[in-house]
Amino acid sequence: MQIGMVGLGRMGANMVRRLMAGGHQCVVYDQSAERVLELAAEGAKESASLEHMVRALDAPRAIWIMLPAGKITDGVVTQLGNLLATGDIVIDGGNTHYVDDVRHAKELGQRGVEFVDCGTSGGIWGLERGYCLMIGAKKETYQHLEPIFRTLAPGPGKIDRTPNREGLDPAAELGYLYCGPAGAGHFVKMVHNGIEYGLMQAYAEGFDIMRNAHDLGYDFPLPDVAEVWRRGSVVSSWLLDLTAAAMAQNHDLSEFTGYVEDSGEGRWTIEAAIQTAVPCQVLTAALYTRFRSRLEHSFGEKMLSAMRSGFGGHKETVTTGASV
DSSP states (O other), rough: EEEEEOOSSSSHHHHHHHHHHHEEEEEESSOOOOHHHHHHHHTTOOOSSSHHHHHOSSSSOEEEEEOOTTTHHHHHHHHHHOOOTTTTTEEEEHHHHHHHHHHHHHHTTTTTEEEEEEEOOOOGGGGHHHHHHEEESSSSHHHHHHHHHHHHHHOSSTTTTTTTTTOGGGGGGGTTTEEEEETHHHHHHHHHHHHHHHHHHHHHHHHHHHHHHGGTTOOOHHEEEEEEHHTTOTTTHHHHHHHHHHHHHSOOTTTTTOOOOOOOOHHHHHHHHHHHOOOOOHHHHHHHHHHHHHSSSSSHHHHHHHHHHHOOOOOOOOOOOOOO
């Protein structure tokens, strides 16, 4: 199948490589000519602009956008809407807010262009491991693109089949899933990332407790704890695999500052929880912890110290060695 790819960062470029390895023809574009030429040398067809890409693709065209969510993706969707013809397809594989997907689908639909939102998980490891794909679109558009999704997805791998799945979607066992109409794919990916925040925070807090257990008489070998938990433990996961690898390389993680960004999906997950009146304590706390990681002592914390001093004469005590 032929497909265009706009955005050749770490994920976009590796997705092109995986698609080409699966026998698909890829036309590529990025603002970095160097990235375009690199993939052209590997077999992709280069394009110098979106206009050039559209001319290079056979109708009905399919163009995958792999760009940062927000204004950049908005701008490219608008440009493509002005360039494409009835029956062509735009796929947004980034982390766009599902609300924007609904708007994009409506705007492109007025021009006869189909829109697909595809939540994409797999990061920099996707070329080797494959990508978990969560897809929102018209069902017939999804079915047309299924060869692309099947190639990008991990496949069944070595994971044991889940019992009693008769009558359920077999594509889920291959690593991709039709989730519903426009916005559904990115909604599921949004919640996926919110859960990711919570899982990461749980690991971080647990290891922090062990690291600061000196007063209890313990000095735990944290890289070895991470390693043993990978083997037969109920808390084993790919996140723990990555943690064990990082600790093996740098035992005290001294190369990291602890400044933790968030890419938006955690916030949107909490907003959706509020809109649906679903209690969401763990995911909310994990998001707020990321906010806290970017601050030194806040004004609010100084207020707490001032009030404690005022009503009880409590003096501030600075503890060294413990993590904040």
